Amino acid sequence: MTGTRLAGTRPRLLYPDPAGLIEHTARYGPQPSGLSRPQRQALIAEVGRAGLTGRGGAGFPTARKLAAVAAGHAPVVVANGTEGEPACLKDRVLMARSPHLVLDGAVLAAELTGAGRAVIVVHRDVREIMDEAAAERARAGLDRVRLEVRTAAAGFVAGQASAVVRWVQHGVAAPTATPPRLAQRGLRGAPTLVQNVETLAHLALIGRYGAAWFRSAGTPAEPGTMLVTVLGAVREPGVLEAGTGIPVGQLLELAGGASAPPQALLLGGYFGAWVEAARASARPFSSAGLADLDAGPGAGLIAALPAGACGLAETARVVRYLAGESAGQCGPCRFGLPAIAGQVGQLASRRSAEPRLLRRWLDQVDGRGGCAHPDGAVRLVRTALRTFGAELERHAAGRCSGGPAGVLPVPSGSGR
Numbered sequence: 510m511t512g513t514r515l516a517g518t519r520p521r522l523l524y525p526d527p528a529g530l531i532e533h534t535a536r537y538g539p540q541p542s543g544l545s546r547p548q549r550q551a552l553i554a555e556v557g558r559a560g561l562t563g564r565g566g567a568g569f570p571t572a573r574k575l576a577a578v579a580a581g582h583a584p585v586v587v588a589n590g591t592e593g594e595p596a597c598l599k600d601r602v603l604m605a606r607s608p609h610l611v612l613d614g615a616v617l618a619a620e621l622t623g624a625g626r627a628v629i630v631v632h633r634d635v636r637e638i639m640d641e642a643a644a645e646r647a648r649a650g651l652d653r654v655r656l657e658v659r660t661a662a663a664g665f666v667a668g669q670a671s672a673v674v675r676w677v678q679h680g681v682a683a684p685t686a687t688p689p690r691l692a693q694r695g696l697r698g699a700p701t702l703v704q705n706v707e708t709l710a711h712l713a714l715i716g717r718y719g720a721a722w723f724r725s726a727g728t729p730a731e732p733g734t735m736l737v738t739v740l741g742a743v744r745e746p747g748v749l750e751a752g753t754g755i756p757v758g759q760l761l762e763l764a765g766g767a768s769a770p771p772q773a774l775l776l777g778g779y780f781g782a783w784v785e786a787a788r789a790s791a792r793p794f795s796s797a798g799l800a801d802l803d804a805g806p807g808a809g810l811i812a813a814l815p816a817g818a819c820g821l822a823e824t825a826r827v828v829r830y831l832a833g834e835s836a837g838q839c840g841p842c843r844f845g846l847p848a849i850a851g852q853v854g855q856l857a858s859r860r861s862a863e864p865r866l867l868r869r870w871l872d873q874v875d876g877r878g879g880c881a882h883p884d885g886a887v888r889l890v891r892t893a894l895r896t897f898g899a900e901l902e903r904h905a906a907g908r909c910s911g912g913p914a915g916v917l918p919v920p921s922g923s924g925r
Contacts, residue, residue: 520750521711521714521726521734521750522603522606522607522610522707522710522711522714522734522736522750523602523603523606523607523736523748523750524536524606524607526606527605527606527607527608527638528606528607528609529609529642529645530609530642530645530646530649530651533607533609533610534609537610537613537713537714537717538717539717540613540616540617540713540716540717541617541620541716541717542616542620542653543653544620544621549579549620549621549623552621552716553572553575553576553579553621554572555715555719555720556571556572556575556621556712556715556720557570557572557573558720559572559715559719559720559723559724559732559733560720560723560724560730560731560732560733561708561711561712561715561723561732561733562708562731563704563705563708564705564707564708564711564735564736564809565589565668565704565705565707565708565808566705566777566778566780566807566808568796568805568806571704571708571711571712574692574702574704575618575621575622575702577690577692577693577700578622578624578692578700578701578702579621579622579623580700581692581693581699581700582699582700583623583624583625583699583700584622584623584624584699584700584701584702585624585626585627585628585695585696585697585699585700585701585702586615586618586619586622586624586626586627586628586654586701586702586704587627587628587630587673587674587677587695587696587701587702587703587704588611588614588615588618588627588628588629588630588631588704588705588706588709589630589668589670589673589703589704589705589706590604590611590629590630590631590632590635590639590661590705590706591630591631591632591661591662591667591668591673592632592661592668593661593663593664593665593666593667593668594665594668594778594779594808594810595665595779595830595917595918595919595920596738596740596775596778596779596810596812596917596918597738597778597808597809597810598738598747598748599707599736599737599738599748599808599809600632600705600706600707600736601632601634601635602736602747602748603706603707603710603736603748604631604632604635604638604639604706605635605638607710608635608638608639608641608642609642609645609646610710610713610714611629611639611706611709611710611713612629612639612642612643612646612652612656613709613710613713613716614704614706614708614709614710614711614712614713615627615629615654615656615709616652616654616656617709617712617713617716618702618704618709618712619654620654622700622702624654624702625654625655626654626655626657627654627655627656627657628657628659628677628696629643629656629657629658629659629706630659630660630661630673630676630677631658631659631660631661631706632660632661633660633661633663636658636660639658640658643656643658659676659677661673661676661682662676662682664682664834665779665830665831665834665882666682666683666684666834666835666836666880666882667682669684669880669881669882670684670691670703671684671685671687671691671695671880672684672685672836673703674691674695674696674701674703677696678696678697683836683838684836684838684879684880684881684882685880686879686880691703707735707736707809711723711733711734726752726753727752727753727754727795728752728753728754728793728795728797730795730797731753731754731795731796731797732753733752733753734750734751734752734753735750735751735752735753735794735806735809736748736749736750736809737749737750737751737760737794737806737809737810737811738809738810738811739760739761739763739764739810739811739812739813740810740811740812740813740918741771741775741812741813741814741815741916741917742767742768742769742770742771742813742814742815742916743761743764743765743766743767743768743813744764744765744766744767744768745764745765746764747764749763749764751763751794753794753795753806754793754794754795754798755793755794756790756791756792756793756794757774757776757789757790757791757792757793757794757811758789758790758791760794760811761790761811761813767813768815769815769816769817770815770816771786771813771814771815771816772785772786772814772815772816772818772820773785773786773814773820773896773897774786774789774811774812774813774814775810775811775812775814775917776789776794776799776802776804776805776806776807776810776811777804777805777806777807777808777809777810778807778808778809778810779827779830779831779885779886779889779917780807780808780881780884780885780886780888780889781804781805781807781808781810781888781889781892782799782802782803782804782805782888782889782892783814783820783824783889783892783893783895783896783897784799784802784804784892784896785896786813786814788802789802789804794806794811803888803891803892804892812916812917814916815916817911817912818911818912818914818916819857819897819900819909819910819911819912819914820893820896820897820900820911821853821856821857821893821897821900821901821904822857822858822909822911822913822914823914823916823917824853824857824889824890824893824897825850825853825854825856825857825858825914826914826915826917826919827889827917827919828846828849828850828853828854828886828889828890829850829853829854829919830919830920831846831850831882831885831886831889832846832847832849832850832886834882835882835883836879836880836882838879838880839877839878839879839883840877841873841874841877841878841879841883842878842879842882842883845870845873845874845883846874846882846883846886848870849867849870849871849874849886849887849890852866852867852870853867853890853893856901856904857904857914859904859905859907859908859909864894864901867890867894868891868894871887871890871891874886874887875887
């Protein structure tokens with residue numbers, strides 16, 4: 510999979526060629542540094558006016574997180590490039606193409622919050638690239654902030670913010686319950702800003718060019734660009750950069766168009782939602798544009814399921830994977846998800862199953878976990894039951910209209 514230019518204008522994050530420090534500086538210019546306290550406060554306010562929100566899935570306003578951490582004593586910045594979502598590649602493509610933009614954002618976040626240390630937690634595929642970028646900056650004496658690059662833990666839950674902090678501190682990639690919030694007490698008890706690497710790259714550009722520039726793309730309510738992984742039944746699967754709110758169907762066209770007629774789209778990732786392709790195609794790829802479909806951009810994924818595939822079988826594979834990827838720290842994950850995965854598997858394999866029992870289990874698990882993991886799995890299953898209702902009836906009659914599952918990537922050894 511490769512990065513693709515932003516449709517209709519110059520790219521912001523994904524230029525065609527990877528950039529070393531010299532090329533990066535020539536491309537973007539210098540970033541703010543040595544800011545006084547009033548200047549830091551003014552720039553945080555500018556980030557608020559820009560309307561930047563987290564690009565890791567939660568969509569929390571970035572300026573509010575910056576301000577909360579800046580109010581604490583001796584804070585730390587953690588850049589989250591874990592990308593444990595098997596279907597998503599956007600963060601890895603970003604770090605491979607624009608490593609210095611991510612590091613710029615981490616350094617600027619440290620400057621704005623008063624942190625003297627930034628820990629960059631990255632997927633193993635791009636560790637070498639990020640190490641070299643950090644070394645380039647050290648040789649140039651560029652940053653006053655101490656940068657540390659760490660390899661992220663493998664696994665789905667490893668990307669949750671509290672799991673990233675536990676991994677850095679204790680070598681255990683398991684989420685923790687709140688309170689206290691990480692902004693109050695995180696890494697080694699210090700106020701900690703955990704921010705997705707794409708969000709930090711946008712932050713670096715707002716620091717240079719300001720809120721009005723950032724808002725010149727996207728929608729008024731959800732400004733800026735975003736990175737989207739498009740896969741499945743498209744001719745050119747890859748990572749695209751597009752203005753927030755671009756129609757879903759246009760993103761599929763930017764990925765080369767459909768390679769087979771799509772029956773449904775998985776939007777947002779494995780914690781996302783299945784939606785009929787015909788209903789989703791004209792919708793803006795934004796939180797507001799997808800809200801009434803019980804969907805959203807999430808981790809920035811669109812997976813097109815072709816008409817010749819079974820949506821129930823695909824869902825069963827993913828839910829088995831999610832059940833095996835939990836931290837196993839609470840009842841909903843230890844007992845609820847395996848039971849749900851078993852029922853979905855029976856539905857998919859046309860064996861005796863009880864949809865009513867499954868729906869009751871979904872209600873019992875939803876909102877009762879120690880972290881967001883069970884809730885995300887429940888959302889996926891609920892939307893599958895709704896979207897593939899006709900297929901559910903065929904399976905109950907012992908028939909299936911699809912071929913073997915395998916459209917959605919599931920890591921080897923998990924969920925198979």
